Amino acid sequence: SDPEEIRGSFPDIRLVTKPYSGEDLIEAVAMACGRVPSA
16 A cells, blocks of 8 residues: 555545554554554
8 A cells, every 4th residue: 555645535534654663553552442642
């Protein structure tokens, strides 16, 4: 899938690209669960 196409389809969702790791993944999951405010 094309990351730009995905961002266009879901503008309010943070996209974490492969490899899934580190702070990017943790922050994205936390935002999805409502644990931290979105950036």
